[in-house]
Amino acid sequence: MMKETNLKPNICKAIVWTSLPLLLAVFLNGCMSNIPEDLDNLGKDISISRTKFEPFLGKTEYFQNLVNVGKNSSLPLTFRLQNVRTFEGLPAPELQEKYAVKIWKNQYTGNETSVEEIEKKRVVEYHSFMEISEKNGNLTFWNTPNYPEIHTYPHQGYLFDIEYENSGGKQHFRNLKLQAKRARPYNPIDMDENSGILRNPFVYPGIKENISGHQEGADPEVEVYFLRNVSETSGSKTLTISVIDSIGKVIDIQKFSKTDFKNLVHGFNPRFEGGKVIYEVCYPIPLVSIPTKFTNTTGDQAKFELRYDRLGKDGKNIEASLGHQFAIYQEGNWEIQFWFRGQSPKFEND
Structure with a gap:
């Protein structure tokens, strides 16, 4: 009479050993999913070159290369205007209102030979008096007439903040000052x-x-x-x-x-x-x-x-x-x- 062989322990061992790679993969995948992605650096080495702006109404003015980024912060950064208010702390919707301005869609050279040729290079767009470039923080004050709603010198003007961020976080330039001047014809x-x-x-x-x-x-x-x-x-x-x-x-x-x-x-x-x-x-x-x-x-x-x-x-x-x-x-x-x-x-x- 043949002797019975107990196969259960061997079968269990086989299942464990064959399942081990799969279990290990699942475990490692779960661990990796909890590891955060690489984040950009956002250090304290970001500065702005001026804190007061005095543009003239009636004339488009550009303030470029305002933001200096040190070696400890990662690019690109995203910039936004925030908390635009009067000097007294009141809301300033007049700075966000859209005005009609002429924008160049093709380059002006000074060699144009007619009014029509020049005007074909320009289009009318609607912009707020003050706008910021999201990519570099440059400020543009668009050509707007002497609208009475916009406070001009000697009024104390306006205050505003600039927020800048990357995946490492966000920071602010706070209490920047805008004191517009009357349009000069x-x-x-x-x-x-x-x-x-x-x-x-x-x-x-x-x-x-x-x-x-x-x-x-x-x-x-x-x-x-x-x-x-x-x-x-x-x-x-x-x-x-x-x-x-x-x-x-x-x-x-x-x-x-x-x-x-x-x-x-x-x-x-x-x-x-x-x-x-x-x-x-x-x-x-x-x-x-x-x-x-x-x-x-x-x-x-x-x-x-x-x-x-x-x-x-x-x-x-x-x-x-x-x-x-x-x-x-x-x-x-x-x-x-x-x-x-x-x-x-x-x-x-x-």
Whole structure:
């Protein structure tokens, strides 16, 4: 008679050994699922280069490279505006309201040859007065008119915070100050910043060389006025340049015979009417703060010169010029007027 063999212990051992890898895998997977993913570093080495902002209304201003990130913090960071309020701590919805602004969708070069070509490069979008770039923390204050809802200097203005974060956490730049200034229709301008009232209706020309008057030994005084024609609201926007003599009469602009009128400003279809030269233009002037043949070396102001030659007593040629560096921010039909006081300029040979 055959002897019975007990197989149960061996079967159990086999099951244990064959199941062990599976159990181990399940165990390790459970452990790994409880290990947190790698987190970014967010150290105390992140700083902001300025804490007060004083932009002008009516002019788009960019504040770039504000945030400095040290070696102990990981990029990228995400930035947000938070807790925007008045200086007194009240809500400030006027800073979040959307306003219509013109945005460049194609690059401005200064070589455009018509108003239509320029306008095809711009589109109207709606933006808040103050916006932040989520990627780098740069601040933009968009070109908005003198809206009465937005507090301007000398009011204490606004306070706001900037939150920045990565997967390692979030931190804040707190109690940053915004103190906007009243819109300047043009620049240079002698305007009281508190009231917005002109202290002087004129400025002096930035360029005046070898301009002589009819009185011996007397240098003519010249004043520059910026005049906006508010009655003309339809059609293309214009810029007119004129010169007025000492008794209030228009001097024919073409007496400045060495002037390159075609390239005097970045304007189009120049026409001569009533002794003045008129251009079709786009505003603001300059359109972009880049150097072109129509601007100064930094590109923040337009620049032009009216030129003429005459002979002096010794028979030498005298090259005379009258001009200005300026910016106009408010759209409209503007005239830049040079007014001679006391005596008129001399165009004749000596």
